[in-house]
Amino acid sequence: MDKKNLPQKLQEWVEARKRFRLSDAHVQMARELGMNPRKLGKLDNHDQEPWKAPLPQFIEHLYEKRFGRARPERVMSIEERARAQDAKKNARKEARRRARVERVDDRSPGEAP
Numbered sequence: 001m002d003k004k005n006l007p008q009k010l011q012e013w014v015e016a017r018k019r020f021r022l023s024d025a026h027v028q029m030a031r032e033l034g035m036n037p038r039k040l041g042k043l044d045n046h047d048q049e050p051w052k053a054p055l056p057q058f059i060e061h062l063y064e065k066r067f068g069r070a071r072p073e074r075v076m077s078i079e080e081r082a083r084a085q086d087a088k089k090n091a092r093k094e095a096r097r098r099a100r101v102e103r104v105d106d107r108s109p110g111e112a113p
Contacts, residue, residue, distance in 0.1 A: 010078050012037040017078070020044055024077040026056050029063040032072065 006014065016037035017027050030040070045052040053061065064070050076084070 006078070006082050010082050013078050016040050020055050022056060022059075025071055025075045026059050027078060028072050028075055029059050033059070033062055033066065035059075 013027055013031065016022065016030075017024075020040055022030070030037075035043075040055060043058060044055040052058075060070065063072075
């Protein structure tokens with residue numbers, strides 16, 4: 001799945017990752033914290049605010065404070081996550097299709113649909 005085929009929600013995270021130079025782990029932590037990719041610019045340090053931590057460090061601090069660990073147990077890139085969602089969606093569709101076919105096969109010939 002290339003970047004053009006990503007859902008809009010995930011595409012915004014790809015753009016935020018590039019713009020703020022975040023790693024896949026930082027993006028995943030920010031997503032788990034419920035951050036909005038369009039609002040990360042407010043949180044980013046523009047070197048004019050010495051009291052503000054750089055965005056990656058800020059995300060790490062909040063993540064450790066909320067979840068009690070420094071990093072996610074399993075880090076997935078946005079593209080991997082999109083592929084996994086797509087595979088899960090296709091598997092569900094296939095399972096529903098099979099169940100529908102089995103229901104039709106189980107009916108006796110005299111029954112109405």
